[in-house]
Amino acid sequence: MKKLFAVLMAAAMCMSAMTACSGGGSTGVTPETQGETQAASTDASDYEVTEPITITWWHAMEEQYTDLLNEVIDEFEASQDLITIDAQYMGSYSELNEKLATAQAAGEGLPAIAIANTPYVAQYGESGMAENLDPYIEATGFDASDFGAGMLEAAQYDGKQVSLPFQISTQVVYYNADMAKELGVEIPEKFSDMTEFLSKVSIVNNGTTERYGTIVPGWDQWYFETFYLNNGVKIVNDDGLSSDLDSEAAINVASTIKEWCDNGYAYFATGETASDDMRQAFIDGRTFSVLHTSSIYNTYVDRCDFEVGMAWLPGGDDGSKLSEIGGNVLFIPAKNDQATKNAAWQFMQFLESKEMNMKWAEGTGYMPTRNSVLTTEEGQAFLEKKPAFQCIFDNLNEIQPRIQNPAWDNLATIWKNGMAEMINENMDVTSSMQEMTQEINEVLEDQ
Amino acid sequence: MSNSKTAAPPAGARKRRKSTSAWLDFLCVLPALAFLLVFIYYPIVDLVRISFTDWNLIKPQYNYVGFDNWIWLFTGSGTKYLLNSLKVTVLYTAGELAVTIIGGIIFALIFNRMTKFFGTMRAIVFVPKYVAMSSAAVIFLWIFNKNTGILNHFLGILGIAPVDWLGDRNIALLSVLMLTGWRAIGYGMMIYLSAMMGISKDYYEAASLDGANAFQRFKSITLPLLSPTTLFLFVTTFISAMKVFQSVDILTSGGPYRSTEVLVYLVYQYAMRDFRIDRAATIAIVFFILLLIFTAATMKVSNKNVHYDS
Numbered sequence A: 001m002k003k004l005f006a007v008l009m010a011a012a013m014c015m016s017a018m019t020a021c022s023g024g025g026s027t028g029v030t031p032e033t034q035g036e037t038q039a040a041s042t043d044a045s046d047y048e049v050t051e052p053i054t055i056t057w058w059h060a061m062e063e064q065y066t067d068l069l070n071e072v073i074d075e076f077e078a079s080q081d082l083i084t085i086d087a088q089y090m091g092s093y094s095e096l097n098e099k100l101a102t103a104q105a106a107g108e109g110l111p112a113i114a115i116a117n118t119p120y121v122a123q124y125g126e127s128g129m130a131e132n133l134d135p136y137i138e139a140t141g142f143d144a145s146d147f148g149a150g151m152l153e154a155a156q157y158d159g160k161q162v163s164l165p166f167q168i169s170t171q172v173v174y175y176n177a178d179m180a181k182e183l184g185v186e187i188p189e190k191f192s193d194m195t196e197f198l199s200k201v202s203i204v205n206n207g208t209t210e211r212y213g214t215i216v217p218g219w220d221q222w223y224f225e226t227f228y229l230n231n232g233v234k235i236v237n238d239d240g241l242s243s244d245l246d247s248e249a250a251i252n253v254a255s256t257i258k259e260w261c262d263n264g265y266a267y268f269a270t271g272e273t274a275s276d277d278m279r280q281a282f283i284d285g286r287t288f289s290v291l292h293t294s295s296i297y298n299t300y301v302d303r304c305d306f307e308v309g310m311a312w313l314p315g316g317d318d319g320s321k322l323s324e325i326g327g328n329v330l331f332i333p334a335k336n337d338q339a340t341k342n343a344a345w346q347f348m349q350f351l352e353s354k355e356m357n358m359k360w361a362e363g364t365g366y367m368p369t370r371n372s373v374l375t376t377e378e379g380q381a382f383l384e385k386k387p388a389f390q391c392i393f394d395n396l397n398e399i400q401p402r403i404q405n406p407a408w409d410n411l412a413t414i415w416k417n418g419m420a421e422m423i424n425e426n427m428d429v430t431s432s433m434q435e436m437t438q439e440i441n442e443v444l445e446d447q
Numbered sequence B: 001m002s003n004s005k006t007a008a009p010p011a012g013a014r015k016r017r018k019s020t021s022a023w024l025d026f027l028c029v030l031p032a033l034a035f036l037l038v039f040i041y042y043p044i045v046d047l048v049r050i051s052f053t054d055w056n057l058i059k060p061q062y063n064y065v066g067f068d069n070w071i072w073l074f075t076g077s078g079t080k081y082l083l084n085s086l087k088v089t090v091l092y093t094a095g096e097l098a099v100t101i102i103g104g105i106i107f108a109l110i111f112n113r114m115t116k117f118f119g120t121m122r123a124i125v126f127v128p129k130y131v132a133m134s135s136a137a138v139i140f141l142w143i144f145n146k147n148t149g150i151l152n153h154f155l156g157i158l159g160i161a162p163v164d165w166l167g168d169r170n171i172a173l174l175s176v177l178m179l180t181g182w183r184a185i186g187y188g189m190m191i192y193l194s195a196m197m198g199i200s201k202d203y204y205e206a207a208s209l210d211g212a213n214a215f216q217r218f219k220s221i222t223l224p225l226l227s228p229t230t231l232f233l234f235v236t237t238f239i240s241a242m243k244v245f246q247s248v249d250i251l252t253s254g255g256p257y258r259s260t261e262v263l264v265y266l267v268y269q270y271a272m273r274d275f276r277i278d279r280a281a282t283i284a285i286v287f288f289i290l291l292l293i294f295t296a297a298t299m300k301v302s303n304k305n306v307h308y309d310s
Helices: A002-021 A063-079 A093-106 A118-127 A134-138 A149-154 A177-183 A189-199 A222-229 A248-262 A274-283 A294-303 A338-350 A354-363 A377-385 A387-394 A408-424 A431-445 B002-005 B013-051 B069-077 B078-110 B117-129 B133-143 B150-157 B172-195 B202-211 B216-226 B227-242 B245-252 B263-273 B277-304
Strands: A055-058 A085-088 A113-116 A164-178 A203-205 A207-211 A214-217 A266-269 A290-295 A308-312 A323-330
Touching: A055 A093, A055 A164, A055 A338, A055 B002, A063 A085, A063 A338, A063 A354, A063 A431, A063 B263, A085 A338, A093 A113, A093 B263, A113 A118, A113 A214, A113 A338, A118 A338, A118 A408, A149 A164, A164 A177, A164 A222, A164 A294, A177 A189, A177 A308, A189 A248, A189 B172, A203 A308, A203 B002, A214 A222, A214 A248, A214 A338, A214 A431, A222 A290, A222 A323, A222 B202, A248 A266, A248 A408, A248 B150, A266 A274, A266 A323, A266 B069, A274 B150, A290 A387, A294 A387, A308 A387, A323 B133, A354 A377, A377 A387, A377 B227, A408 A431, A408 B263, B002 B263, B013 B277, B069 B078, B078 B172, B078 B227, B078 B263, B117 B172, B133 B172, B202 B216, B216 B227, B227 B277, B245 B263, B263 B277
Parallel strands: A055 A085, A055 A113, A214 A266, A214 A290
Antiparallel strands: A113 A323, A164 A290, A164 A308, A164 A323, A203 A207
């Protein structure tokens, strides 16, 4: 008996870490809801802030943005007397997501306002975690129609405006413009022309690559996702329960990317330091181009000793050249009390204002999101400072919302792992894609 | 006779004193017991309950779904992930046990000399244990970098092609174990050293007089008398190795291609990335049962093979 007790004690101690990370000791059947679930009133007085209040803002802006962040907060606090902001850096998007989920489950410790990477909008909207902002917009007359249509849609779930676009980016090709001039080349407009193009700009001697044509980020499927979308692959079928990543079109795209890598024209970047390694390879001139997010434009320009060019991602043969929205949105957790939500809405309106939007766009690599900026003289002034953004301005209507499916995160992980394994381990493309799709279908059906 | 009668308390009083003492003992352990009940046993019981729900961490409500999660784990898409993680965890645990126990004994034998130089060397070997795993893992992330890491730089000097330490599925787990070994080997050494000092010199003198050489003395005296220490290291290292998380999270995030996805990381993925607390709880219970069986088996085996007479 004593021995059994000893074994139980030992095993229980073993489990302490497990129970901590698997949510032990938490809720009842219905976790406590502190505030009203949804504010439905469209009376402006219901959204006023009447008492002094300090609200918390969870964000993922790193140290280089601290001055800009403080400047914006100081301006907001100076603009009114009642609301003070406690801005807290919560790490990367995924770390912020984990902290939000934990606070949501605990029913306390939620921020008044937070940013979220665009793919999380579906999860937050579906779960009711994010407040429906439609009544706020209607009651306070906030002009949401001034946002680009695709951007606004990306911040919706099931037709409800559960967030607003904040720091928006999209996928682009960065290239060494000096090198391009020297070689007399331009980034092709079609994906099918890429293999020939990459063979011209890369240098491969006796099977050893001295300069890559491009680098495909394999740590996030977002970067190669548009190649599939523009070539007729839906990724998630209309039934929401299956994928067409085993279709002929999808296999063709995967085969082409693998061919680039097999020939030494490109490499598929994976691992914990893949992003840093890719960035450094471009800065060092070890690659002609990279596929990356437009938000990192300032970093490349500051660190490269050559002219940095930015081009739209090559599209499909039928002229399709869609891209997908990246960056983050702002949302208000629905569980907060109404006074906190009202203060958060005041702050959100300030952050989303046209003036602040330009401030973010100029101080970071994110793009202007307001039509009243994009299509006016202010937009032209922005382009004079950052001419490389012309390719984005030319294709604003092509920027689409992300695919919204509650199982998306899981699907994306299987997809990028499958691509990495197929390319880096030199596996058969057709069978790899079929196997991967089967796994994705199981996940979609399991939800 | 009369004196002894007055000295011995009556049986009833002895019984009362014993009973009072037992209550006092119980009161003394009560705070610890309460702590265990609230923070260890209740969460374990709650895990079982959660495994019968469909609880998504960010949703406000959940339902009881019977054995759905268990069916998913043992006959659905969860099976292959569980089996893969079990395999990875067992391999990692075997590696850490080997490093801690075999490496620990070897280092203890090398450094078992009470001079200033060897004292300094012991400290150098032991110090990594005090470096936080998160800090050490970030440094190893740089060391292992395929393009800019110092390890490949040295290999290059020797004319060896760069190795993808964290990106090659056949090497990644070994790389994680290298970090573990760097931290654990000094700990194993110190535990064995302290045990070696407790072995009476008489045994060695007697064996020498009988003509035993150094290896025979080690095999027939040191090793058997270190068996309680080995058991202690085996059980504690096994449990900590099965729970490995931080180094995997920082170095590989379970990749490449799930080749370092240990059990705790799998639980973490379901709980914190997919928000499927229900599935995470189901896997955690399986893990708990496995540890329980192993701990019981180890204790049973240890009764026959551990010598406590040093």
